[in-house]
């Protein structure tokens with residue numbers, strides 16, 4: 001077999017199920033092998049940021065590798081922001097990039113797509129990946145591929161593989177997956193003993209589950225553990241959607257001053273907060289009503305466990321969780337949590353629409369038709385998503401980049417075959433919404449809710465005096481048919497409900513619902529967030 005086929009088989013063996021990409025002349029040779037070998041399906045999109053977001057979303061929803069294939073220079077460097085988002089949010093994304101071959105590299109000429117040096121791209125990707133290799137030696141290639149893919153899954157972070165275009169068809173040996181890293185059993189037991197002791201002694205222990213629980217496929221195990229321990233479970237803003245399919249004492253999403261007071265009180269008054277796979281970042285913790293003393297928490301993240309002032313190193317999250325479950329045998333402890341109340345029964349009337357009305361209409365839709373996976377962009381649409389009943393959600397909750405929503409929704413449907421709901425603001429739609437034009441080729445038919453307030457509303461909320469936040473009113477509904485979908489503009493709650501019913505009943509074409517929102521009208525969650533941030537900033 002040749003080097004590219006071996007790489008593709010290794011990607012599949014490590015859990016990859018599809019490839020998203022855009023070729024270029026440095027990538028044509030390996031793209032041809034991807035297409036002809038049929039080892040993994042290839043979906044080409046229109047702009048590399050979308051390629052990265054779609055591949056990232058496929059990794060998140062599959063709990064395995066996502067693959068983004070691009071050309072050298074203009075392609076790969078165009079995807080930097082998407083890969084940075086995957087790195088920040090611990091998504092196992094594999095970046096494949098074509099690259100110059102040996103002879104052209106020695107030609108003495110500057111090559112097209114070259115930025116500074118021929119190695120600059122490799123160096124740039126070092127900053128946003130956990131491991132890298134250049135497949136310029138067919139003897140070394142199997143071990144390089146095995147090492148890099150193992151790193152991707154172990155750290156749940158992106159990796160970079162550069163394929164010189166004169167190497168793609170070179171004969172290559174099989175890629176033997178690296179052996180899993182060993183864990184020191186004594187250190188693991190000492191750590192688990194201490195965690196269980198702390199939780200047992202606590203008056204009000206709380207378990208907060210973060211993205212690593214999804215990334216390492218531990219939701220079922222963690223749900224069982226939470227029932228056995230009788231621990232109330234919360235998710236962070238970024239972890240929203242976790243445990244939505246499992247039976248667990250899930251109380252809701254912690255959002256500090258922007259969240260529900262009872263959840264804020266539960267978390268901030270806990271004397272033993274167990275942060276499982278949670279990223280300690282500002283969007284998760286900056287809006288805490290009362291500063292959480294992180295020294296009193298138990299933090300299991302990035303392959304280590306911090307308790308108070310000491311650290312247990314080299315303990316993967318799965319090892320800790322599975323060992324805890326072995327130690328906490330016996331029946332589930334009774335637990336009673338008052339589940340979060342979500343808005344339902346939107347009136348079918350002529351009132352203008354608020355973002356919370358959109359959440360209510362979506363809750364009504366899912367109550368009738370069952371849950372749908374959601375891809376959300378950054379903007380008030382993401383705060384609105386907090387008011388939608390728990391369902392699988394992919395969103396840039398920490399890195400907070402715009403442009404994620406539409407391509408991520410396409411990645412969800414490619415990866416799962418399920419019809420997704422996409423939530424996106426008008427500003428973010430202007431960035432990557434055009435990827436919807438690729439739906440017809442692949443039979444994707446997401447339902448897309450465009451929150452059109454003709455504004456960068458989140459920015460205006462914090463700086464209302466700036467006129468540059470006022471956007472023109474783009475006619476997104478009219479553009480849909482030109483891209484192969486159906487589009488409708490709605491301005492009243494009755495029109496919104498009718499449009500959602502119509503969209504649900506129409507398969508095989510994307511359904512774009514452009515929701516006209518009055519400027520300055522925010523979701524309840526964003527309103528609380530803004531008020532809380534302003535209050536916290538003035539309290540000093």
Ligand SMILES: Cc1ncc(Cc2c([C@H](C)O)sc(CCOP(=O)(O)OP(=O)(O)O)c2C)c(N)n1
Nearest residue numbers: 379380400401402425426427428455456457458
């Ligand atoms: C790629 C990119 N560029 C810029 C920003 C900054 C930014 C926000 C964050 C704070 O950094 S929120 C926001 C406005 C979003 O507008 P829209 O999509 O219409 O949503 P809404 O009207 O609901 O705000 C911008 C420009 C960003 N997050 N990501």
Ligand SMILES: [Mg+2]
Nearest residue numbers: 425426455457
């Ligand atoms: Mg907007």
